Amino acid sequence: MKELLIKNRNFASLFFGRLVTNMGDSIYYVAAMWLVYELGGSAFYTGLAGFLTLIPGTLQFLVGPLVDRWQIQKMLVRTQIIQAILVMLIPLAHFMGYLTVSFILIIMPIISALNQFTYPGQAAILPRIVKKDQLVKSNSLFSFAFQGVDLAFNALAGILITLVGAITLYMVDVVTFIAAAILFSFLKVKSETKSKEKQTVGVALAEYKKDLIEGFTIVFKSHLAKFLLGSIVANFAIGSIYAILPAFADHRGGSELYGLYLAAISGGALIGALGASWLERYPLGKLTIVLFFLGGTTWMISGFIPMNSLSILLFGLSWIPIGATNVIIGAALQSIVPQHLLGRIFSVTSSLGAMAMPFGSLIGGYLAGIFTSTSVYIGSAGGILFISLVWILNKTLRSLPHTSKLNPEEVGLADESVTTLS
Known part of the structure; x- marks a missing residue:
């Protein structure tokens, strides 16, 4: 890892x-959700804030074709x-006396979309x-950048x-985002997209639509779609936990505990x-089954324990x-998907x-308003356990080998129509 950071300047700039x-994102999210909770006065507003913030993530597929074609460094x-x-x-808005919960609810999804x-x-x-x-080590390092910073x-x-x-x-966030822009400006990466003549709007939109359809086609023709069933249920649970966590922490102690529960999320993901x-x-199949069963169980138990x-x-x-x-x-x-398709697939x-x-x-x-935030917290653990159940019941998923032996055929990406798309 030291070699990547010292000898590879592009990697260091990106990292x-x-x-x-990520520092800016972490600070911003905690400040925004707590401010919404204070101004709105209930878990409903934090749930709404979470909904508006997460909605752009469901439209990330629209970004894929643009990432594959644009200069990533400038973007x-x-x-x-x-x-x-x-x-x-x-x-x-605060200093001018115009800050309201509605104003924050408008800004949050725009930042999330970016x-x-x-x-x-x-x-x-x-x-x-x-x-x-070096891809596994590189991704581990980036996860450290993401989760480690969140933890702190x-x-x-x-x-x-x-x-x-x-x-x-x-105000601290503003500085972090500007600093990140400066660091990204040092990236020097040759684009792999072929240079093209200036296109009309109609031609550009037609190519964008074609790339978009190809991304969905590849995913649903392969076994990647099977990965998504458990992920959808788990992400529903994760969305609910982020929404009720301010109220849950406030019930148990206050904003300090809210930060610590968020840090626990980052710490666990970092480990x-x-x-x-x-x-x-x-083997990836067996590993996933065991890990998510243990994860869902510890999550559920944590909701019953009174000791913070x-x-x-x-x-x-x-x-x-x-x-x-x-x-x-x-x-x-990243190792088995053709590079010109990575933006679309991811x-x-x-x-x-x-x-x-x-x-x-x-x-x-x-639901936290109808029942309690603690009830929703404990119930959300079922989403993590569901992943383990899906992988147990699906032969393709539970039979996946360890990643060093994983090949395009294992995930249904060996089809000639997939590998030759451009």
């Missing part, structure tokens, strides 16, 4: 840019600058700047909200990501399977997998 922008820089401008509007370019952009550019045998800054943001207030944290290189030696420290610890452990399998499956797909699978999250957030917030 540190992602590290800094990353511009999205960071626009996010900095949007975040700055919230402190300005974030949809980052992940498929990173997924598409990474195979161009590292060797094939989610907990820190929860404490800082109490000390300095959410508005001050928004899983860092352990992915070790776990990838086991132990509850947070068990909740964090339940996120280890998510962090590990995200890295292992992501790296496997954006389509991400969109379909995330489709249930905003509805989970909205319904979770609503």
Whole structure:
């Protein structure tokens, strides 16, 4: 990993840019959700905020063809600058006396929409700047950038909200997004798309539509679609937990606990990501079944335990399977999917997998008002257990070998129509 950061300047620019922008994302999310909870006064508003923030993720498939055709470095820089401008509007509205919960609910989904370019952009550019045998290590390192920063800054943001207030944290966000834009500007990657003559709007839209259809066709003609069933139910549960967590933490102690529960999510996912290189030696099918069964069980138990420290610890452990399998499956797909299709494949699978999250957030917030946030918290563990059940019942999934032996045939990507698409 040290070799990647020291000798590969493109990787270092992408990695540190992602590290800094994740700092901004973590601080922004905690500040925004807590501010919505304070201004709205109930879990319904945090559920609505979660719904609006997660909705753009379901449309990430629209980004895929653009990522495959645009210059990724310029795209990353511009999205960071626009996010900095949007975040700055919230402190300005506060100082001018115009800040309302409605204003924040408008800004949040716009910022979230801009974030949809980052992940498929990173997924598409990474195979161009590292060797094939470095992909698992590279993805582990990026998961560290994502989850490690979340671990530190989610907990820190929860404490800082109490000390300095959410508005001050928004001003810090502006700096992080500008810094990330500067780091991304150092990327020097040759585009793999062929240079083309200037196109009319009609021709450009026709090609975009063609690329979009190809992305969905590849996913549904392969076994990748089978991965999505459990993912949809799990993401519904994850959406609900993010919505009710402010109320759940407030019931148990306050904003400090909210930050700590969010940090537990990041910590568990980080441990899983860092352990992915070790776990990838086991058959992917059996590994997924065991990990998600243990994860769902510890999540459920954490909701019943009155001791906050132990509850947070068990909740964090339940996120280890998510962090590990995200890295292992992501790296496997990067190694077997043709590079010119990566943006489309990753954006389509991400969109379909995330489709249930905003509805989970909205319904979770609503149910917390009818029952309790604790009931929704415990019930959400069923979504993690469902993944284990799906993989047990599906022969293709439970029979998947370890990733070093995984090939296009194993996931139904060996069809000639898939490998020759351009």
